[in-house]
Amino acid sequence: MDLILAIKAIIMGLVEGFTEFLPISSTGHLILAGSLLNFVDERAKVFDIAIQAGAILAVMWEFRARIIAVFTGLGEKKQQKFVINLIVAFLPAALLGLAFSKAIKAHLFKPVPVALAFIIGGLIILWVEKRQKARGDVARINSVDDMTVMDAFKVGCAQAFALIPGTSRSGATIIGGMLLGLSRKAATEFSFFLAIPTLLAATVYSVYKERAMLSMADLPLFGIGGLAAFISAFLCVRWLLRYISSHDFTIFAWYRIAFGIVIIASAYYGWVNWVE
Secondary structure, eight states, rough: OHHHHHHHHHHHHHHHEEEEEEETTTHHHHHHHHHHHHHSSSSHHHHHHHHHHHHHHHHHTTHHHHHHHHHHHSHHHHHHHHHHHHHHHHHHHHHHHHHHHHHHHHHHHHHHHHHHHHHHHHHHHHHHHHHHHHHHOOSOOOOOGOOOOHHHHHHHHOOOOOOOOOSHHHHHHHHHHHHHOOOOOHHHHHHHHHHHHHHHHHHHHHHHHHHGGOOOOGGHHHHHHHHHHHHHHHHHHHHHHHHTTOOOOSHHHHHHHHHHHHHHHHHHTSOOOOOO
């Protein structure tokens, strides 16, 4: 395997892991990083999705006790309700993704549209955080186990906005959940759990769909990227769970806005030759 290609795979894996569960858009960062690294062919696009498996495994390991409890207690109403809520929340993005993925990839998987989504998403986070503080940050739902099927469906609809690259899947579900009455902790945890079926389905579907262009020779590259994503995602999840106990998401909003402005300025003035 080419050393330069391996280094690119590691960098992309780290980008995926460190951004997947923060409200800053992993897809947006991967598009921008891939553009800078000239890692943008069709195989690279499959790679970007496939390495999400590493991030999924990090979440599954962090929440392994709850996942084991779900599988061993499916006869209990509490666990059945939890699984049903995940399925219901998963469906909106899955169905819309199948219907519009080609159009989205053709028109929005480019640096400038991603940068605009960064800025708009940042402004929405600032608005939501201001709204939460004005209301005293009092939540209707403090645990994922208290969510109704309708709550799950609404969060799932919020997740569907993440089909727009640069929006952020975790950002859409967490901020959407907070708007719907979930506490910051409950919204973040449900976002983690919802990531498992969502990212797993996207990974399996993408690899299966593009299987003709892949070969066994691609496994080392995908493995390196997936491992880097696992390690960085695990560290990120651990950090985020501690962070939200005493902080809001305002810092991520300002990061999104600043980063988006830099991308647009660099494209406009020609500072960076973005590959599209």
